[in-house]
Amino acid sequence: MEKRFVDDFLVIDNIQLNENSFLVRMFAPKPLPEIKAGQFVNAEIKDCREIFLRRPFSVFDIDYSNNYLSIIVKILGRGSNQLARVIKGDTISLIYPLGRSFTYPSEHEKILFIGGGSGVAPMLFLAKDCGLPRDNVDLIIGARTFEDHINVNDYNGYGKFHFTTDDGTYGFEGLVTEHPLMKKNLSSFDKIYACGPLSMMKAVAAEAVKKDIFCEVSLENSMACGFGVCLCCIEPTKRGNLCVCTEGPVFNIKDLKW
Amino acid sequence: MVDLRVKIHKLDLKNPVMLASGTCGFAEEINSFFDISKVGGVFLKGTTLNNREGNNYPRMAETASGMLNAVGLQNKGVDYFIDYIYPRIKNYNTPLIVNVNGSTVDEYIKVTEKVDQLEHIPAIELNISCPNVKEGGMAFGISPKGAKTVTREVRRAYSKTLIVKLSPNVTDITEIAKVVEGEGADSVSLINTFLGMSVNAETRKPRLSTITGGLSGPAIKPLALRMVWQVAGAVKIPVIGIGGIMNAEDAIEFLIAGASAIQTGTALFKNPVVPLEIIDGIKDYLLRHNLKSVSELTGSLHL
Numbered sequence: 001m002e003k004r005f006v007d008d009f010l011v012i013d014n015i016q017l018n019e020n021s022f023l024v025r026m027f028a029p030k031p032l033p034e035i036k037a038g039q040f041v042n043a044e045i046k047d048c049r050e051i052f053l054r055r056p057f058s059v060f061d062i063d064y065s066n067n068y069l070s071i072i073v074k075i076l077g078r079g080s081n082q083l084a085r086v087i088k089g090d091t092i093s094l095i096y097p098l099g100r101s102f103t104y105p106s107e108h109e110k111i112l113f114i115g116g117g118s119g120v121a122p123m124l125f126l127a128k129d130c131g132l133p134r135d136n137v138d139l140i141i142g143a144r145t146f147e148d149h150i151n152v153n154d155y156n157g158y159g160k161f162h163f164t165t166d167d168g169t170y171g172f173e174g175l176v177t178e179h180p181l182m183k184k185n186l187s188s189f190d191k192i193y194a195c196g197p198l199s200m201m202k203a204v205a206a207e208a209v210k211k212d213i214f215c216e217v218s219l220e221n222s223m224a225c226g227f228g229v230c231l232c233c234i235e236p237t238k239r240g241n242l243c244v245c246t247e248g249p250v251f252n253i254k255d256l257k258w
Numbered sequence: 259m260v261d262l263r264v265k266i267h268k269l270d271l272k273n274p275v276m277l278a279s280g281t282c283g284f285a286e287e288i289n290s291f292f293d294i295s296k297v298g299g300v301f302l303k304g305t306t307l308n309n310r311e312g313n314n315y316p317r318m319a320e321t322a323s324g325m326l327n328a329v330g331l332q333n334k335g336v337d338y339f340i341d342y343i344y345p346r347i348k349n350y351n352t353p354l355i356v357n358v359n360g361s362t363v364d365e366y367i368k369v370t371e372k373v374d375q376l377e378h379i380p381a382i383e384l385n386i387s388c389p390n391v392k393e394g395g396m397a398f399g400i401s402p403k404g405a406k407t408v409t410r411e412v413r414r415a416y417s418k419t420l421i422v423k424l425s426p427n428v429t430d431i432t433e434i435a436k437v438v439e440g441e442g443a444d445s446v447s448l449i450n451t452f453l454g455m456s457v458n459a460e461t462r463k464p465r466l467s468t469i470t471g472g473l474s475g476p477a478i479k480p481l482a483l484r485m486v487w488q489v490a491g492a493v494k495i496p497v498i499g500i501g502g503i504m505n506a507e508d509a510i511e512f513l514i515a516g517a518s519a520i521q522t523g524t525a526l527f528k529n530p531v532v533p534l535e536i537i538d539g540i541k542d543y544l545l546r547h548n549l550k551s552v553s554e555l556t557g558s559l560h561l
Contacts, residue, residue: 001290006531044528052475053320054528079320095530224318224325225527227290229283229303231329232318241311241332 003033004095004227008046011090012068017150021118022084023060025070026092032069035062036101037126038218038250041071042226045082046091053224054095055079056245058195060121061128069094072150074118098226099249102193102216104130109190113159114176114204116142116196120150122218123195127158134159138189142176142200145169177203186211193217205253215253219244260544261551262537264298264519266496267419267444269353269381271298271519274552275509275536278500278523279304279357279383279423280329284343285350291530295351296537298519301383301447302339304357305373307365309335313390319456319465324475324502325524326454328468330390331359336369340376348378355381355421361394363411370416380419384412384443387425387450389472396450399425402437409441421498424448424489426478431485432492439493447498447521448489449482474524476502483515490516490557504532506539513540513555 009026016022042054057071073084086092102122105111111132115123120141127137137159143149146169152161163171164179172179177200186192186207194204195218208215221244223233228246235244237255242248262273279301282288294300312332319326333339339356347354356373360366366384373379386399386408398404409422422438424431426449435446451472456465464470482501490497499517503509504525512520525532540552549555 001286004290004530006291006529051320052323052528053325093529221315222318224327224524225281225530227287227530229281229287230318230327230527231280231303231312231332232316232327234312234315234317234332236315240309 004097005033006093006095008091008093009069011086011088011092013088014086017072018148020075021150022073023070024073024083024086024092025068026094028067028069032062032064032067033097035059035069035097036104037129038101038122039097039099040226040249041069042095042098043071043083044093045086046093048082051079051082053079054226055083056098056223056226058118058122058125058218059097060125069096072118072121095226099245100247102126102218102250103191105132105191108136110136110188111138111191111193112181112186112189113137113139114142114192114194114196114200115139116176116200119194119196119218123193124152124155126193127155138162138181140164140176140179140181142196175203176200177207182207186213189213191215202258205256205258208253216250217253218249219251220249260541260549262540264553266421266498266519269299269419271353273298273537273540274513274519275533275540276498276519276521277301277526277533278521279385281523281526285347285354288526288530289350292534297352297533299353299355300350301355301357301521303333304331304359304385304388305333305336305339305369306331306359307336307368309333309338314467316465316467317471319471321454321456321473321475321477324473324477326456326466326471326473327451328390328466328471330468331388331395336372340372344376344378348376353380354378355383357383357385357423358412359385359388359395361391363408365394366408366412367415370412374416374418381421382416382418383421383423383447384409385423385450387423389425389427389451389453389470390468396425396427399434399450400428402433405434406437406441409438409443413442419444421445421447423450425450426481426485427453432488435489435493439495443495445496445498446489446493447500449478449485449501452478452481474502476504478502479508483511486512486517487515487559503536506536506543509536509540510543510555513552514557514559516557516559518553518556
């Protein structure tokens, strides 16, 4: 079994991305192991007594030269609300690296990312990390309204971005699954990756099944430990109930009972 | 140097800090953080005769200072354990103890007999206290009659160290402890989780698929400590203390109250290296208090 760690990370900065999302960059106390897109950390603010359990976050970025690890914290409840408020100099304890990564695309493949909400984090990490030329990568990012989108300008070199909003205030008006790229061009892709709200991922999965295209999704079941001992985050699959934390969080949709 | 060694019947432990069943998988998961041979012992994930898928999601709800779980003994069954898991873990240099479960006395016996064949499993923990299964489990542990029957039958089938894990969901835990001692248990471990419940006020739905589940964590520590103290005063066999132990100080409190050893459980979810911190903390405490051996602490409560 791969080595895992529990260490105190120092918060370098915390940048607000939109009303509810924060980019938290942390310095690791020792050289970071290799971490791939889709893997996650289980985080808690050091000595925070109000929140009992840790909270899992997909890794958003790794900077091996500076030993930085970044996550995007989207406020969903009490735990994420606490973590979103950290400031430079605070200490966050992380259990890492956890879970299985996405299956990286092979050379020359054309890939499509579909992300929404906090699901954008592992998508952007994979777009940057997969090494494909910009032309081979399309990303559809969905949100309710313009204000819910985060600025992805730094990622323009890694893929072609397409935005949707429910209210039409930015990009295509409608759901990500209604975007023309999904409706007309889906068959031109070799691999589809989706991460975001469950209803969105299920809708994407249904399209991928129809067209028989490889599709992986990243699940966000609530969990306690993050490393496969509490058995709380299970997802029913064709191989039985599996822990999302160790057998996932990335699953091929063929394994799921959706 | 201080002596951390503890004896639980025929089990020689290098220290009193063990890992609780259902919180440390099959030892490999914790071994991915540190060398598992450093702990006093590992109580493996609850095992039944046949494969069990466990309860539906959601199985977990965070609470004030703790959590509720409703896992429901998900495991692949004892034969899978013997064929696929045991060969991978059998050479860890620490006692590995199988947590034995069943819905009937016959199932408890069958699992016990299979585990008895395994050279590197020196003891079993008879789980008569799981609150999350429809049949068996806690049903045996909350009546003196049930506890008596299953302990007697398993004792007949098993000559290695037999530890019985007790439920706190009873009026008088000492009554159950005395009954299992009378039937030949070599040790009792306590406590399993308290039956609890959580409701989402916004949706008016229970937060667990099973409505009720087992409460663990620091929230239950004072209750566990009280029960350990009561049971230690009522039986002669060694008591293993469990319940919300998050650090060395908590562990020492249990030893003083009468436990010979302890298990840390839910704390592992927050801090998987906590057993090492507890072992070091106990060492420091013994040095600070001029004690030579951890066994001097057991039952040393000043009244």
